Amino acid sequence: MCIGDRPVAAQLRARAPALTTRVVARLLSDLPVYAELPHEEIAGDIADIVQHNLRLFADVVEHRRPATDTELAQQRDSAAQRAEEGVPLDAILTAYQVGIAMCWEETAQDAGPGDLPAVLEIMDRIMVLQQQLTSAVSGAYLEARQILDSQEHGGRHALMAALLTGEDLEDFTRRTGLRPAARYLTMTLALGTHDDEVGQAPGPGAGVAARRKIRRIRTALDRFAGTPALTALDETGGTVLLPVAEPPPWSGPGGLAGLIAEATRAAGVPVTAAAETTEPAAVPAAVARNTEIVGLVARTGRPSGLYRLADVLLEYQLSRPSEALNGLARLLHPLEAKPELLHTLETYLAHGLDRRAAAAALHVHPNTVDYRIRRIGRLTGLSPARPMDLQHLNAALVARRSV
Incomplete structure (x- = not known):
């Protein structure tokens, strides 16, 4: 099929990259919800689906037929993802209409009086394709929303609540018919803030960025477990329960470190x-320990990653309320009015007593580190150079963060 003596499909395919850029720009200018989406999503998923639609239209025109179900699979997947991210359905359908209209303008701009039959046939193909797209996108979106709603308010939500609150599980099974797994991998997660969440005013854009982050976390968890995970997550983190037959390995192939x-x-x-495998009745206690471990990791400035109780035994024990805890914290009281000394001590110990590494981290000369360590010794009576004093200084820093 030709317009202006040029094949429409070939012309459209050749112009698809440039037209995609213009369609995306139009969506950003005309639809506020798209302007608030993360840049990563606009440049990735949204641009990909726009170009896919343009090439699909070229195929429909070239072969003079409707689109097949297989050719509409990517649109259905995209709609389901937008549903998970909370993008309104009316905005999605409007975006498709904008894309179709711009595709038609691109196709018909070179038409002359003699091209009327081709123009009418192309218009008919456009109307059929738009109807197919509307049906496929709406159906996939609503199905995804229904699944999400049922998961949120259905049996899995009730099961997780029963496990976390320590409800009598035999009574729960009799009442609901839902049976807990024999073991659960309990995890507490703390999530960093994505670049797309930073600097955005509260609203759909920040919310979409957060939901996108959470969706990707859940996908990784579900893939690891081979079954949907029980999760209670928000943009900062939360709790995860994975049914497992046996405690998964900590590292190596298929291990928890790889999952994180x-x-x-x-x-x-x-x-x-922080992770621990336990029986259902012990889930509340395990989750409480995991939460405390993640908090200790944050307070002690450790890097992100996977932790267990054995990794923070000293910090965990010293965080228990006691007179000894207060006494250890008071060892550093002479440094409270001198934050540069306290920061130097923390940095020096964190870098394994390496004065040059500590100086680089502090952006000072190594001699300055030496001078400050000597001042710390004079003020507190404790020197990192003495093994017993070093133990007390490490313990005092942990205690200070815990009181």
Whole structure:
């Protein structure tokens, strides 16, 4: 089929990249919800689906037929993702209408009087394709929303609530018919803030960025478990329960460290996690320990990653309320009015007593580090150079963060 003696399909395919850019720009200018989406999503998923639609239209015109179900699969997947991110359905359908209209303008701009039959046939193809797109996108979107709503308010939500609150699980099974797994991997996650969440005013854009991050975390968890995870997550983190037959390995192939690394990569943010495998009745206690471990990791300035109780034994024990805890914290009281000394001590110990590494981190000369360490010794009576004093200084820093 030709317009102006040029094949329409070939022309449209050749112009698809440039037309995609113009369609995306139009969406950003005309639809506020698209302007508030993360840049990563606009340049990735949204641009991809726009170009896919343009090439699909070229195929429909070239072969003079409707689109097939297979050719509409990417649009259905995209609609389901937008549903998970909370993008309104009316905005999605409007975006498709904008794209179709601009595609028609691009196609018909070179038409002359002699091209009327081709123009009418192309218009008919456009109307059929738009109807197909509207049906496919609406159906996939509403199905995704229904699944999300049922998960949120249905049996999995009730099961997780029962496990976390320590409800009598035999009574819960009799009442609901839902049976807990024999074991659960309990995890507490702390999620960093994605670049797309920073600097945005509260509204749809920030919300979409957060939901996108959470969706990717859940996808990684579900893939690891081979079944939908029980999750209570928001943009800062939360609790995860994964049914497992046996405690999964901590590292190596199929291990938990790999899961957290994959979640970090997928979400594009630092992920800190504490994990413990336990029986259903012990889930509340395990979750409480995990939450405390993640808090200790944050307070002690450790890097993101996977932790267990064995990794923070000293910090965990010293965080228990006691007179000894207060006494340890008071060892550093002479430094309270001198924050540069306290910061130097923390940095020096964190870098394994390496004065040059500490100086680089503090942006000072190594001699300055030496001078400050000597001042710390004079004020507190404790020197990192003495093994016993070093133990007390480490313990005092932990205690100070805990009181």
